[in-house]
Amino acid sequence: MNAIDSSLAIGRLNVHLHSAQPSATYRMMDRVAARRAAGAKVISLSAGEPDFDTPVHICDAAVDAIRSGHTRYTQVAGMRALREAVAAKFRRENGLDVAWEDTIVCSGGKQVIFNALAATLNAGDEVIVPAPYWVSYPEIVQLCGARPVVIACDSASGFKLTPDALDRAITPRTRWLILNSPSNPTGAVYSLQELRALGEVLLKHPHVLVLADDIYEHLVFDGAGFFTLAQAEPRIAPRTLTMNGVSKAYAMTGWRIGFGTGPRWLLDAMEKLQGQQTSGASSISQHAALAALNGPQDFIREARHSFERRRDLLVASLNGTPGLRCDQPGGAFYAFVSCKDLIGGTTPAGTVLRTDEDVAGALLEEANVAVVHGSAFGLGPYFRIAYALDEKSLHDACSAIDRFCKALS
Known part of the structure; x- marks a missing residue:
């Protein structure tokens, strides 16, 4: 095949791929990895997987x-x-x-x-x-x-x-x-x-x-x-x-x-x-x-109790943070947090928060906390927190989010 002929094959993707979007969750995980590689200490609340080892x-x-x-x-x-x-x-x-x-x-x-x-x-x-x-x-x-x-x-x-x-x-x-x-x-x-x-x-x-x-x-x-x-x-x-x-x-x-x-x-x-x-x-x-x-099913019960404790810690902290509202989730290990009252605010670095994606981006860049913007899940202005990490890290993340919200103008 000559150069002219081969150029006709380049970029010929399935038509349905043109409208498909990469996973917002994995995009955030990639951004977290990049910041960590650059030396930042990021607390990630973005990955939807248990933090426990396989039994x-x-x-x-x-x-x-x-x-x-x-x-x-x-x-x-x-x-x-x-x-x-x-x-x-x-x-x-x-x-x-x-x-x-x-x-x-x-x-x-x-x-x-x-x-x-x-x-x-x-x-x-x-x-x-x-x-x-x-x-x-x-x-x-x-x-x-x-x-x-x-x-x-x-x-x-x-x-x-x-x-x-x-x-x-x-x-x-x-x-x-x-x-x-x-x-x-x-x-x-x-x-x-x-x-x-x-x-x-x-x-x-x-x-x-x-x-x-x-x-x-x-x-x-x-x-x-x-x-x-x-x-x-x-x-x-x-x-x-x-x-x-x-x-x-x-x-x-x-x-x-x-x-x-x-x-x-x-x-x-x-x-x-x-x-x-x-x-x-x-x-x-x-x-x-x-x-x-x-095999034994004890792990399931223990994990559920652990996630329930984390949920309670998280929801109480978020609902005490200005500009945020979090309904109590009944299961899984996610919280869907309303950030409606943050929209229009400006961060200390000068970022204007026009969307929930702006909120998630600023939390990562200025607070070193990774969340996923709610509009990626079809409803904004919210962000999703995956509380599948230890309670100390969860407490530190909530504290960082609280400081971020209080610093907005």
Whole structure:
């Protein structure tokens, strides 16, 4: 190929990539790494992962798998022993009538979501995404050639989707509803009654599939119970994909194991797609996940108590800081903080805060605290704090935020 011909190939990207945005969370993590490399001592409240080490018995299972030679390909949908453990988890903890054939294992929860949407969406389809949302939901929808229909859910509704808002958003083109509880970025948790009310709406629209992202299932506070949508309204279970994984519950984000259960026609399509994409997830990680699901569960309870203490410390501090307001989250390890009263202020360095992204940028540059601006999650002016770090660091971060806010003019 000559130089003229080869130039025609340069920059020819998939059309859907042009509208896709990089993850705001990872962009902030990159900025934190750059500042730390330059010598700054930054407290990062941006990364959405537990700060605990993976439990020892899970790590030991992975080492045993390596030494036992379990280092080869597995079935595309996951090794049967793990899928049986996943099915048992759904029966035991979620009341879902699931056999091992009704499950799929993927390389992380994000792949479960991507596979499901990529296998079912076509041009003109719509996906309802309540906001605030995890930053990847609308991007994945767009990458699959469909249109995200964002429904703003503000603090008046507890950042939760209401039945009326859902009913109004559904059209003949609606293909999916994505529901995340507990929520990233707000920590909002849907009650059994709230899920049943949403289920009543969905029963009127049998063409709508449901994706329940339950990845923060085990981080529900104040003694409240956790419920998933197919459990709350079993009549929509035949068109519901319930997604979960080991990343948040067992501090296994880097192990990259997610799983799901749903109708077999959908799982078959997801498996077909995965077979031409990544094939089976890491065999070592699958053995570690098996140990997580079948082994001692004490870690989950201890982690939940720790996160609940941190939440209480954080919320009390933020609500005592001028210009900030923080509703108490019911789960996960995020707080979604209103910074409306900071907008229009000027920092000591002369930065005018016109948006929540300006607030997040100034906190990093002038207070050495990293947060993620709320508009990246579909609702501003807020910022998200991930309180997945030790209490001393959390206290120091809150003190730095308080000094920053008091110094504004």
